[in-house]
Amino acid sequence: MKATKAELEYRITIVLGLIAQRYTRKQIIHFIQTEHEDWNISDGMIDIYCSKARDIMYDKMDRERDAILAEAINDLENLYKQAIKEKKLSEARKITIEKTKLYDLYKGINSKTINPKPKENTKVTERVTLMMEKIEQGKEEHTQTITYQPQSEFHKKTMKEITTKPNTSGVE
Numbered sequence: 001m002k003a004t005k006a007e008l009e010y011r012i013t014i015v016l017g018l019i020a021q022r023y024t025r026k027q028i029i030h031f032i033q034t035e036h037e038d039w040n041i042s043d044g045m046i047d048i049y050c051s052k053a054r055d056i057m058y059d060k061m062d063r064e065r066d067a068i069l070a071e072a073i074n075d076l077e078n079l080y081k082q083a084i085k086e087k088k089l090s091e092a093r094k095i096t097i098e099k100t101k102l103y104d105l106y107k108g109i110n111s112k113t114i115n116p117k118p119k120e121n122t123k124v125t126e127r128v129t130l131m132m133e134k135i136e137q138g139k140e141e142h143t144q145t146i147t148y149q150p151q152s153e154f155h156k157k158t159m160k161e162i163t164t165k166p167n168t169s170g171v172e
Helices: 005-020 025-035 043-085 089-102 124-136 153-164
Strands: none
Touching (some): 005 025, 025 043
């Protein structure tokens, strides 16, 4: 007899609970065959339930991760605004770097190996970091042309912020 939709959801919820308790595949199969023998299902069907349960778990984790990430970015934005307002450029630079790390813009970049003389094909985050360091040291003008075609909405917003921010550092 085929399970109803409600029964399937119940079964997947049971399996989800077992996965959350770190049960192995073998333990899940044993549990279902002993505690829920009335289900009368094969190991293959249990694997399907496990797959669906993991999908539910991963979806929930993604939503929670997105919410935590959004909160962290919002906090960093507020800290950045405060640092700029108080003319703490070193702190603002650190916050900018931290924010780009949250957005995974630094993948594969080791901060110790950043080339102090950027080449034309240098990654944007490296160039922005170098520019911020030079601004902080008073060695760089606040208008530097960065040739970059933004791909995502975040990149477009970031590039707009970089190119439209007024000079608040007191360095002319």
